[in-house]
Amino acid sequence: LRELELIEAIEGLLARRGERVVRWIGDDAAVVRAAALSVTTIDTVAEGVHFELSTHSPADVGWKALAQGLSDLAAMGARAGEAYVSLALPQTLGAECALELMRGMEELAERESVTLAGGDVVRAGALVVSTAVCGWADSEEELVGRDGARPGDRAAVTGVLGASAAGLLLLQGEPGAQRGGVRDDLVERHLRPEPRLAAGRGLAAAGASAMVDLSDGLATDARHVARRSGVELVLRAADVPLARGVEEVARASGHDPRELALTAGDDYELLVTVPPPRCPQAEEAAASADVPLTWLGEVAPGRGLVLLGPDGQILTGFAGYEHA
C-alpha cells in the first residue's frame, strides 16, 4: 500500500500538457492523439553505472533519465510528445527520494512541453530508471536517420563538447577550473544536459542528410553514422569545439582535452551531415535555435571514421579515456 501512496504522490506532482493526451495515469494505459508517425525510444540509467547518488541529486537523475530520450528525438528531428517512466527502487531508497527524482524529471518535461503520461513503480535490487519517450512527426520527410550521409556532404556538431566529461571529473574530485562560474557550468552540463530539440528539428527541416546525438562520444557516434550510411566520415579533431574550462580540467587530471571531448559521452549535442547546398540553411537553423554549429569535416566514399590531426595526419589510438 505504501507503493500506491507513492504513486498517488507522484501523480500529484505531474501535469498534463497540450491537447494530445486523452487518458493518462490511472488507466491500464495512456491514450494519446497521434500524428502520422510516432518516433519512440527507451533509455535507462542505473545507479553505480550512469550516476552515483553521492554526486547526483535524485532530481538530477530524473532530469537525465528524460533528457536521454529527448535527445534521441532531437537527433531524429521529431517533436517531443509523451514519456512513460519506470522506477525500480531499492528498499533503502525512501519515498521522498523517489518523489524528488520525479520532480527533476517533471522540471525538464515542463520545459519541453512533454507530458509524463504513464509509469510503473516497482521494488528492485538497484535504482534503475527507464524512460520511454514518444515523439511525433507528420511525414517521413520531416525526420532524419543515421543512414542518409552521402559522399560530398559536410559534417558539423552543435554546441561545444567535453563539458559533461569535465563536469563529471570535477564532481569526482579532480582539480582544475578554479573559477567558480566555469566549474558550475561544467558540472551543470553533466547533471542537467539539455536536449537539442529545437536545433534538431531546425537542422532536419534545413535538409540534414543524417543526424545522431552524442551520447556515447563523438568518436563512437560518428562511427554509427558512417556504418549505417555506408560512408567514411573524415573529421578534423583540432576543430572540435571545446567547452570553456574543458582544457584546464582535462590537463589537471592527465587527459588530452581533445581526446576527452572526442571520446567522452553525455554531451547530448548533435552530429549532423548536410549536403553543401543546404549548409547555409543549416547554419541559419542552428542560429535560430541559439546553438553554435561547427563544421568539422566531410563525408567521403568508404567506411568508418577517420580523425585528422592538426597537420592533416590520421590520428590513431583513442583508447586513452574511457567514460564511466
Next chain:
Amino acid sequence: LRELELIEAIEGLLARRGERVVRWIGDDAAVVRAAALSVTTIDTVAEGVHFELSTHSPADVGWKALAQGLSDLAAMGARAGEAYVSLALPQTLGAECALELMRGMEELAERESVTLAGGDVVRAGALVVSTAVCGWADSEEELVGRDGARPGDRAAVTGVLGASAAGLLLLQGEPGAQRGGVRDDLVERHLRPEPRLAAGRGLAAAGASAMVDLSDGLATDARHVARRSGVELVLRAADVPLARGVEEVARASGHDPRELALTAGDDYELLVTVPPPRCPQAEEAAASADVPLTWLGEVAPGRGLVLLGPDGQILTGFAGYEHA
C-alpha cells in the same frame, strides 16, 4: 564493445512485423506509422521481486515482461503494436542469458504480431527488465477505461483464476496437484501468462463499460474500477471460477482457495463491466475469443468493493495471502 556485440546479437533474433514500422533498431528512435490514437504503457519486472532465476528461465522472464504490457492493452481494447525494451543486466549475468531472455520475449511478440522495435541494454546492480508497449486504436469509442462502470451494469471475469498463484506455490516447492498435467498447466500459467488481447478487443466492441486486467489480483483490481468509476462493485466470491488444481494446491499449502484466487496477482485475465443489454454480445465476444466468461456480480451506487460470501453475507479480512 561487448555491449555492442550483444545488441547486434539481439537485433539478429528480432523480426519486423506488419507494415507499420518504418525505422527500428539502429537509429536514435523507431519510427512507426500511427493510427489515430496511441495506447501506451510501461511495465517492469525485477529479479528477486517479480521472479527468481531459480524458478524462472530467462526466456520466461522475457515472455512475462512483454505479457504485462500486452495485458494492459487488452484491458483497454487496443490493438497490439510495438514494444520497446530496456535490459538492465548485472555483471554476473552472461550474454547468453540476455539473449535467451530476448528469445522468450520475441516468442510472445511473434504470437501477437508485435514488433520489438527498439531498446536499450545497460549494466546495473540487478536484473531489471522494463517494457514499454504501444498499441493502436482508430477512435476513442473503441477503447474502454476503468472509469465507465455504471450502477446496473453486470461484472464478469474472463478465464479461470488462481492458476498463476498456485503455479508459483508449486515452483516454490509447495506440495499439491500430484497429477503431472495439472501441475504443468498451473506452472505454465505462472511462467507464460497469456494476454487476453482478442477477448479484450471483443469485449470492448461488445459494449463493455469498464475493463481492467487482473495483475494485482481481483480484489485489488476491482477496487481500481470502483474508485475510478465512482461506484460500488458487488462480487460473489463463491462464483469466482478457479483453475483446475488451484483448490488442491491452495489447501495443501494452507491457503483458502478462493482467497488465493481473489488476492493473488498475475492471472492477467480481464474484469469487465457490461450494461445488461450488451451482456449477450459480451458473451459472444468471449466465446469468439475462446475464453470463458463468468458473471460475478453487479455495479451499484456507492464506492469500493463488496465481496459476498455463499449466503450473501459481506466478507471481510482479506489479508490472508500476500502475493510475492
